[in-house]
Amino acid sequence: MSDNRIAVLVPGKIHPRVLETLKGHFDIVALDRSESPKVDAETAARVRGVAVSGGYDAVWMDAFPNIEVIANFGVGYDGIDVGHAASKGIVVTNTPDVLNDEVADTAIALLLNTLRQFPQAETWLREGRWVKEGAFPLSPFSMKGRRVGIYGLGRIGLEIARRLEPFKVKIGYHTRSPRDSLPYDYYSTLKEMAESVDTLISIVPKTLETHKVINAEILSALGPQGVFINVGRGWSVDDDALIAALGNGTLGAAGLDVFYDEPNVPAGYLSLPNVSLLPHVASASVPTRNAMADLVADNIIAWFTNGNVLTPVPETPVKSKG
Ligand code: NAP
Ligand code: 8YV
DSSP states (O other), rough: OOOSSSSEEEEEEOOOOHHHHHHTTTEEEEOSSSSOOOOOOOHHEEEEEEEESBBHHHHHHHHHTOEEEEEEESSSSTTBHHHHHTTTEEEEOOOHHHHHHHHHHHHHHHHHHHHHOHHHHHHHHHHTTHOOOOOOOOOSSSSTTTTEEEEEEEEHHHHHHHHHHHTTOEEEEESOOTTOOSSEEESSSSSHHHHHOSSEEEOOOOEEEEEEEHHHHHHHHOTTOOEEOOOGGGBBBBBHHHHHHHHSSSEEEESOOTTBBBBBOOHHHHHHHTTEOOOSSSTOOOOHHHHHHHHHHHHHHHHHHHHHOBBOTTOOOOOOOO
């Protein structure tokens, strides 16, 4: 480790491309994330930046007194204590926009898989059941004629809406503030939207306001022909209510890419035939993860080169280093 290079902390695992790029500019302090930070005071004092995937709390911020910037791998930064970062004047960055297309594509794929049961149909073929038993059963649901409500019409939600247009479905959305000049129906509450649509796609962040809001009442409003798709955060779903609704026919089907306590998936989902499950892969292609990795590294490099960052989160001030 050289004394005149800035040190950047990488707690736990991160995309290898982040490390490769950062190594060309900084000394890397790689630490195990399992417990509290174990580092000597001299090294701790040298750390001025952090590149992290998965979370960074107040204890870890306080253990390194000279942190100026924390770059998160992911657009959702719910794992970072941004309030604490803001109180210490630390800038937090995330990876917006570079993953919009991939996540929106996944939302559409998951919706089609859920409606048309394509994963089950492929399993039918692979298990030789087409030969032995004949055609795969007709899917109970179709995309045709659906009324789709998008919960969250931000960067990704808007890309989902645009991809839905050629399917000739009716499109509406719920956010706290309506967006200008869009050809989609706005609903001022999630409940009002759930009562008006038969397909709900959730792409909201994990916040205090979005905790378990997809509950029994919302699922019942979608109805027996209703379908729920989640590519936002598992935090937004009351799993007990969803498992019950799928099991007793209150809701028709669901497609889930995200879960409350990843990588643990409630056993109730695994035994249901009318739920399509993915292991949080919406952004997980090589090109998109490379773009996210580059943005993590570029934010840290920009901060220590120009005194600015490319993609700060709204909660943390971008102080110019002058
Ligand atoms: P974004 O541009 O910030 O959009 C968030 C949207 O949610 C906005 O339209 C916002 O509108 C709405 N919203 C926030 N709080 C709300 C509330 N309480 N009630 C109703 N609407 C609310 O974020 P994004 O880039 O689209 O990403 C959204 C989230 O998707 C991320 O935070 C992450 O959790 C998740 N995500 C998942 C994956 C995956 O792999 N499955 C990948 C990327 C992202 P208002 O502010 O007007 O309410
Ligand atoms: C990633 C995500 O899977 O960007 C997000 O918010 O949920 C996904 O793109 C995750 O952040 C990286 O592990």
